[in-house]
Amino acid sequence: MRLTKPRIAPVQDADLTPDQKEILEPMGERVLNIFRTMVQAPKAAKGFLAWGNYVLSRRNDLPAREREIVILRIGYLCKSGYEWTQHHAIGLREGLTAAEIEAIKQGAAAPNWSPADRALLKASDELHNDQFVTDGTWAALTRHFSDKQCMDVVFTAGQYTQVSMILNSFGVQLDAGQVLDPDLKGF
Structure with a gap:
């Protein structure tokens, strides 16, 4: 790991805004730190997730x-x-x-x-x-x-x-x- 502590803190459940909750809710109970961090910029997180979902989906033809x-x-x-x-x-x-x-x-x-x-x-x-x-x-x-x-x-x-x-x-x-x-x- 390059850093031993976050520069951008992951958002905890109690501190989520409505926009952040909307983004994270489909992920279920165990939300990874990457997503808790990304929702610090909700609009960017939405775009990031759309493209990332393509790359990790069956729409990506690479097995x-x-x-x-x-x-x-x-x-x-x-x-x-x-x-x-x-x-x-x-x-x-x-x-x-x-x-x-x-x-x-x-x-x-x-x-x-x-x-x-x-x-x-x-x-x-x-x-x-x-x-x-x-x-x-x-x-x-x-x-x-x-x-x-x-x-x-x-x-x-x-x-x-x-x-x-x-x-x-x-x-x-x-x-x-x-x-x-x-x-x-x-x-």
Whole structure:
């Protein structure tokens, strides 16, 4: 985690405005710190949630396991302990193994990736480092994914770069019961 305390405090239930309650109510009883923080700017939170819901929905044509490879790689590259922690559990639910999640830290150079997974990792690295997917990596992606899925790789990487910047800069802390990956301590 980059910060040990929030710069923007998450809103507690007793302090929610009507606009904030409206945004958080559909989330049920366990509202994550990211959303409690985002509702400090209700209009921004609404827009953020609309786009974020697309990226995490079935409207995103990238299969969930592959989507999580991109999200986890971006979260790791951005040194976002909160993002990594949340999506580590999601990645496991979506079919990644613990060993694969650990290998995401190494990126495309880690052994045992399929060519499709390697292309996703390379695209994530390129988008993070240069905000551009090279011709060679794009060609590798198109061997395994449709044009729409390739677009969704870029949309997903962009969304989770933004999420990581929000989490890191606002100091969003882990939710109760979560443990920070030791490789993301001290950033």
